[in-house]
Amino acid sequence: MAEPKHILIRNASLEGQPVDLHIEGNLISRIVPHGKSPLILPDSSSKPLCIDAEGMHLFPAFYNMHNHAAMTLLRGFADDLPLMEWLEGHIWPAEATFGDEHIRAGVKLACLEMIKSGTVFFNDMYWKEDVALPVVRAMGLRAALGVSLIGSQPAGERERSFDLLEHFEPQEDGRVALSVAPHAIYTVGPDLLRRCASTARRRGMKLHIHLAETRGEVEDCLKEHGCTPVAYLDRLGFLGGDVVAAHVVHVTDEDIRILASRGVTVAHCPASNMKLSSGIAPVQKMLEAGCRVALATDGCSSNNNLDMREEMKIAALLAKVSSGPQALPAGRVLHMATRAGAEAMGLNAGRIEEGCLADLLLVRADEAAVTPVFNPCSNWVYAANSSLIDTVICDGNILMQGRRVEGEAEIREEAREIAARIARLSR
Ligand SMILES: [Zn+2]
Missing domain, CATH: 3.20.20.140 (Metal-dependent hydrolases)
Structure with a gap:
């Protein structure tokens, strides 16, 4: 699991508006209209890991x-x-x-x-x-x-x-x-x-x-x-x-x-x-x-x-x-x-706002099922499916990007083996 100190998500759609979103440590530090954001923030010394989010919606996790x-x-x-x-x-x-x-x-x-x-x-x-x-x-x-x-x-x-x-x-x-x-x-x-x-x-x-x-x-x-x-x-x-x-x-x-x-x-x-x-x-x-x-x-x-x-x-x-x-x-x-x-749970999270914990999703909007977009929230609740989630960030850490999660095949294999034993014991 990568743990960069500074992530910049560029050109994501937040409630229909293109934005750049900075994550520093485990917090959403800055959200600005796309293109108006300097790559390195004045109060940050580290070069960010950039995620190009063009064509994706930001939602809280x-x-x-x-x-x-x-x-x-x-x-x-x-x-x-x-x-x-x-x-x-x-x-x-x-x-x-x-x-x-x-x-x-x-x-x-x-x-x-x-x-x-x-x-x-x-x-x-x-x-x-x-x-x-x-x-x-x-x-x-x-x-x-x-x-x-x-x-x-x-x-x-x-x-x-x-x-x-x-x-x-x-x-x-x-x-x-x-x-x-x-x-x-x-x-x-x-x-x-x-x-x-x-x-x-x-x-x-x-x-x-x-x-x-x-x-x-x-x-x-x-x-x-x-x-x-x-x-x-x-x-x-x-x-x-x-x-x-x-x-x-x-x-x-x-x-x-x-x-x-x-x-x-x-x-x-x-x-x-x-x-x-x-x-x-x-x-x-x-x-x-x-x-x-x-x-x-x-x-x-x-x-x-x-x-x-x-x-x-x-x-x-x-x-x-x-x-x-x-x-x-x-x-x-x-x-x-x-x-x-x-x-x-007493967490300052569950919404995409500056100062909140960086728990968020990037969701693809390039599938037929979510076209056209009159209302991103309506599409997300009524029309989408979770396989459109491209990136998951929790506490400022990237847990999934491009739908890849570290160790996925091994986790599934281990569960299958144990389930086979449960079936033998129980039937
Ligand atoms: Zn229960």
Whole structure:
């Protein structure tokens, strides 16, 4: 991975205007109309690496707010089944065979797929996140790696997870961090949920949980606790601006009011919710109530890819099915996929502006599918596909250029070999 100190992107189109964009270190330092920019800025001593971006659009890179990265290894392993049969009969038995090498290979494959489809950050929830962490760092992405906690874990294992969280030392650049990820209210009891929240708040970490995903979860919560899952978590003092709640499909108006007032970020996962037949999240209502809503793919075995561009289109179309043609316009869904996620993680990123972190994409505009260009954002959300992404930059580093990512063939080969072993063991 190249790490030049100064990159100059020349003649890219930003919201329809040709610009030159300078990256110094990990920040976007200057954006000027094309041709008006000196090659070397007055306050910079280094000669830049130049990228000729003629015919390409600049867009902010994607922030995927709910993922189980290592599950790329189970892509297509079991489909078209009811949720519990899918989990208990197929996914969990296969995952039970996972060792460190599975985590490494699965996370590497996920990082590769995310880079190729323009994602630079993912909010993860899985096992062995300490094994995943060096892989993500080496691949150059950002991540919050959620250390999973469930009530049925053996006590020793659970304490090892808390030890990991207590002793994690954040790296200087903060690019990859751990977070606290109690799986859901139906797998984690009230005491453990409270402990997760207090650990996260003491350590300055984010919280990540599945919430109100299915109708069954809501019905069980009403029976057991006499209130909805959102009200239950609020009663425990769990909800706050540091919480990312995934799915949030089955919620009342009062739930939405609570989520908005607590500053919770909802990670909307439309493809996964459709594939597992969980339902349609009331995204338009949440946005109108002032909720923070970001976008996510969920893991690969319920989507079945990590393509955030595709997820934008699915989110926009699904919102229109339930809330009318004006719901979730292109600009709004692009905001959800980029800036909303970055802001939830406390990053000054997710938009192409001077002073922001240099997380950006160069997207080709020379294909029939994106011709003509009346509105670049409309083309990006509704007409394009992620194979038009030419260049991906994260934290000022070029992760992909000309669609080439270092080590791609080896990563795919390793994943194929491990998947073949999973198939032999499981069938
Ligand atoms: Zn999930």
